[in-house]
Amino acid sequence: MTRRPPALRRAILPLLPFLTLAALAAGCGSATVVRGTGPDEAGGPDRFDAPPPVEIAYDGGTASLDPWTYCYVNVCADGAPPEEPHFVGSPAEVRVSYPLEGWTFSADFSPAGDRCGRHQQVELRPGPDGVTVVRPVGLAGRYDVTLAGAQEGGGDLYTTFRWETPTSGELPEPxxxxxxxxxxxxxxxxxxxxxxxxxxxxxxxxxxxxxxxxxxxxxxxxxxxxxxxxxxxxxxxxxxxxxxxxxxxxxxxxxxxxxxxxxxxxxxxxxxxxxxxxxxxxxxxxxxxxxxxxxxxxxxx
Incomplete structure (x- = not known):
């Protein structure tokens, strides 16, 4: 983990368009709560001045995903995606929420475990009920999905989960x-x-x-x-x-x-x-x- 002032922040992922997330609806079934890597585990930044986790819900469970890289308040910490991200199985969709206002998000899909695989990026938009729904993108398969968040006025975070998409989604254009x-x-x-x-x-x-x-x-x-x-x-x-x-x-x-x-x-x-x-x-x-x-x-x- 590397820490640095926000002014020296380096880019982690290609710039993505971000759109606001809102609160997750209650009652999403039985919960399997998983947190990302902590200070003693490889890949994750520590929790000092860290942003709160991103909440996801899907058929069969929920999870709280700690950011593995972030700039928040006056601290920047660079980590790496976990080798084995939290696996959500094969639900039709994943619902995402964040407890802080002023944050917008996007998602990057890449083939699980293949660092040279195709990357597909998608904007995330909240629905009328305030829930943001992530649906399959590209051809059906097993993907590592990185949620990238940006805060108004500065700040960012990145966290990842793994998803076996059951159906194909919209194909990316060149x-x-x-x-x-x-x-x-x-x-x-x-x-x-x-x-x-x-x-x-x-x-x-x-x-x-x-x-x-x-x-x-x-x-x-x-x-x-x-x-x-x-x-x-x-x-x-x-x-x-x-x-x-x-x-x-x-x-x-x-x-x-x-x-x-x-x-x-x-x-x-x-x-x-x-x-x-x-x-x-x-x-x-x-x-x-x-x-x-x-x-x-x-x-x-």
Missing amino acids: TARAAVLADHDGTLDSYGVELALTNLAATPGTADATIEVRDASGGTVTLVPRRQPGCQPEGSVSWLLGDRAAHEATTLTGDTFTYRVVVTLDGTEHVATATWPDDVIPDNEPSVALEFAPPLPALSR
């Missing part, structure tokens, strides 16, 4: 983003190139990319990022280029720039254009969203 230029205190800058595609039908065997940056006067700079090796979630591919090479794009003039992104996946070319900073993804600056033609290959049943 997404793409690119980061080249950045605004550094009013000065055009670059922190390097990052291009990422997620939720493709499958991880491509071959994947190449180029990014052309054009200013309003017609000046252009073409950048060729390198595909990143190693373990990435199934259906994902990413490319990086260091800030020294990417800094060439800052020699362009003006305050609006067009990106033309060409990716070739297993021999098929896909092209997308975006404008920086107009198309910046909120809360994910300086990345812009990309839509490709032809569309990126999507997962199907």
Whole structure:
């Protein structure tokens, strides 16, 4: 477990949209209460200044899940997901609540025990009765579901349970983003190139990319990022280029720039254009969203 001031907090999961949870309805059947790892167990932060547990209920039981990583009040603690998260079995849905106001949540589904498996993220919205219901996402299977919470004004938490989803849910659509230029205190800058595609039908065997940056006067700079090796979630591919090479794009003039992104996946070319900073993804600056033609290959049943 690592502790640090909130100002030095590092990202734990990709940024997720968060929506408010409310109180859990009473009378959810017999209770099997399980708490997450404590101070003497590997993987979990201690309980000093820790946020309260997240409550889940499902057919057959309930559980109180302690966060394994959090920033709360004036303490940040980094842990790791438990190797064997609390298993809820195979209910049709899981109901979630949190005792504090001002917190919003999302869920990340990943194949249980497979760190290179496909990640699928979903917003959580409370229903009219104030109960937030988590339903299956993607193809039916055994998933580790990480609930990510964010507090108004700062603060976050992460906790995980395991679920054998009995049915398939909505399949994720491919997404793409690119980061080249950045605004550094009013000065055009670059922190390097990052291009990422997620939720493709499958991880491509071959994947190449180029990014052309054009200013309003017609000046252009073409950048060729390198595909990143190693373990990435199934259906994902990413490319990086260091800030020294990417800094060439800052020699362009003006305050609006067009990106033309060409990716070739297993021999098929896909092209997308975006404008920086107009198309910046909120809360994910300086990345812009990309839509490709032809569309990126999507997962199907």
